[in-house]
Each structure stands twice: as structure tokens, then as C-alpha cells.
Amino acid sequence: MGTVIDVQHLKKTFNKEVALQDVSFSIQKGEIFGFLGPSGSGKTTTIKILTAQTESSAGNVFLFGRPANAMKQSHNRKRFGILTDNSGLYTRLSIEENLLLYSNLYQLPRSAVKEALDFVNLYSERKKKISQLSKGMIQRVTLARAIMHKPELLFLDEPTSALDPVNTQHIYNGLRKLNAMGTTIFLTTHDMGEAEILCDRVAFLHQGKIRAIGSPKQLKKEFGDDSITVELQNGERTTIQNGAQDAQKLYSWMKSEEVVRIYTNEPTLGDIFMQITGSDLV
């Protein structure tokens, strides 16, 4: 194993406006880590600092055990891939021509282009110019470029925000496959469902601060109240606690065959976010 990203007391201000405050977390090799937060909470800023596109105002940031600034070196740039919201593709060139450029910059064999195109389900459309593509297609081309060189670490800034359900599923499967081969993934999203399906651990970011961090399961346990709701034959719904006292109640209802349904009251990540920050995610 080993720590891939280590962030300690990171702070970032833009002309006195605080964008990130005392942000600390670390990501282990092979993890899929979700950075969740509403618009403006500092997700993109964090990725920019991690990839040495922006300097931090205070704190320490390490990638692969080296300061983030080392990521400016050519050989270290091969170790990560990045997908951002502004694609940076050449609009007069075709999908294939764009990827071909990058396969040469990373000095990859030509077959890498086809592999990457298959990954995002775009091989049959490879001759189309970027200027003719939909938002979702552009997002997939950017993803193809990010994974083409099979990086150890992948930064994905809202990777599925413009995708339809079919392509979203396709990308999820692809990301799981990459992850199974050892790629560490740092992803930002404001889609709680996405975080729940994909991420081993998530951090809630709100107004530049991390408000909670842990696996979705842990967080649910921590913020759930262990209660269940029981619906009875007479239409009545009762919420009871997990414990000896309420177990007796449930037992008697079950014995008299009054129970229609039992629901868990497990909170969704969205509920937890709301509970912690008092605000909605989007």
C-alpha cells in the first residue's frame, strides 16, 4: 500500500477571500476518494493545488511522498491524469487527432488511442471534430485523454456531470476496472448517488472546510439513529428504535401478523450532508 496524497492543514485565499481552510486528508493507493461539496466549496481549487496549477497559501501537500510542486516535472506528470470542467481540446481537430497528439506527448504506442476511445465508447465517432460534439461527448474525450497513459493517480473533476445514464454506467464500469488494476482515483462531485456507488471514502467540503470524512458506510452509521419504521395493517406507521424495549413491540406485531413493511431509516449521503452543514448539496 502507501499514501498517494497527503494534505495537511491546507489553506488557500484569493485576495483575502478564503477558498480553503485547514483542509487535511490523505488517500491510500488503490482508493477511490470522493470530494463532495456544493458549487464554490473549493473542490476545483483543491485539485489545482494538488496538480501544481495553483500555489497553496499555507499547509503541506504531498503527492507520492513529494511536495506538490514536484508535479511540475515532466516525468512526474506521467504519474497522474486529470479531467477538468474546461476540456482544453482543439476544436478544429477530430477526436482522434486530439488523442493522437497526447499519445505522442506521453510517448505511447498508437494502440493507446484506440484503447482510450473504446474506454469511453467513442471509437466509431473518432473522426468527428470537437466543435461538432455534445457536452457529454466532450467530457468523454477529456476522460479518454486523462486515462490514456494509464496513470497511477487520476483526478476527475465532476466526470459525469454532462453524461446520460447509459454512458454514466459505462464510465462507472470503466473506472472500477481501472481501480481494480491499481489506479487511485480522486473525484469531485455533487452527485451523492455517484459517491455512494463509486467511492471507498468521501469527504464533505462546505465553504472551504472539511466537515466530515469516512466511508459511506461509516458515515451512515455515525449519523443514522438506528431506527426503523414499521407499517402496520391498519395503515399506521411507527418509528421504533433498535433495542430490547422496542424489539418487544415489533415482536408482538409480527406475532399478530400486523406488519406490512419494515423500512430502515438509514440516511443517504445527501441527508447527512444536510444534517452537518444545514444546507443542500446543489
Place this chain on the structure above:
Amino acid sequence: MNISMTRIQAIFMKDYKEFSRNYAVSTMVLLPLILAFVYNKSGVNSINSYFLPINSAFAVVTAYVQCCLIAEEKEKNTLRSLMLSPASLADILIGKSLFVFIISLFVVALTIFLLGYNPANIGILTIALVLSTVFYIALGTLCGLFAKTIMEASIIVLPVMFIFSFGPLALSLSAAYPILEVAEWLPSSQLVILAEALESNFATMDVLIPMATIVIWSLLTWVLTGFIYKKRMVD
């Protein structure tokens, strides 16, 4: 500094493909050629007048086109993507200059041909023209790096182009306005001075001083360009 031919070539090929599909910029190449053609028809034959279309080729093709190409890369965020790839500063700057370098030399050669200009010492003049091209590419790159959008770039580059390409013109007005004598030290003026020297029995210094002046301009501009580029790598 690591330099990779594969990467430089990849960026060059990309620029070539983009340029050939970008008519707004690629048609600029015709401007000095038309000017040269008109000049030739009007029967001019002094060195000074030959260099008006030649210097404008440097301004319009070399500096302006390079500036637009760099500014577009900034506007569309493609420069940032290149910077995040393993391509080094040198790979990107050389790759992005090579295309304009070749186009420029081609246009300048054609301009000279259309003018009917027959330089007395073509070898030395070629060296001076190549050195000038390197300088104007740096100038264009620098302007492009300062701009955030193509619109901004074309506004920034206009006065710069004017100052640098009309140096010799300013020089001819310096009898009336002595302050314009500084224009003598512009690379465009030095190129004319050198070309004029070549037509007579010239001393080594007559050639070396203009060449050195152009090289110094070039070096200073490239150093500044590298510095600004590094700054543009981070927000």
C-alpha cells in the same frame, strides 16, 4: 531542460492541422505577398522600400500569427492541458514556434521574389532574416501570453507590430523629430541598415553590429517569454 523530438513534432503537426483549418488567421499570410506584388508593379527599387513588405511580413505573419495561436491556446485552455502533459517548457515553446518559423521563412522568401529584390550577398541576408524571424516569434509569443483571449491579443499586438515594423519609417522622419533616432536600434531598422551595407563594400562591423543587435533583442525577448510562461503555468 529535456527536449523531445517526438513531442515537438506532435505539437508542430497539431499546429499545422489547426492552422490549415483556421481561415481567419491563415489568410493573413497573403497580406505581405499582395503588398510585395503591388510594390513590384509600382516599380520601386530602393532597399528601403523593399523592406517595407519584408518587415510587414515579420509583423503580420510572424508576430501576429504567433500571437493569435498562443492566445487561442490560452483562451481555449489547451495551453494549460499541454502544460499538464509531460511536454517541457522547451518542447512546447519550440513546438509552437516551429510552425510559424517555417511559414515565415517561406512567406519572406516569396515576398523577396515577388519584389524582384536581388540581394548582393544572399548568404548573410538569409542569416539576418532567420535571426529576425526568431525575434518576431518571441515577440508574438510574449504578446500572446499576456492576452487572455484572441480579441485581447489582437489589440495588444497592434501597437507592438506598428512600433517594430515601422522602425525604418520613423528613422526617415528623424531629421524633423530627433527623438525618433532611437528607432535606429529596432530590429527592423537594423535589418535595413544591414541590407543596405551588403549592397556596397561593407566592413565586418557593418554586418556584425546589426546582427548582434537583433540577437540581443531576441535573447531578451525569449528570456522574458520563458519567465512569463512559467508564471502562466500557475493561476
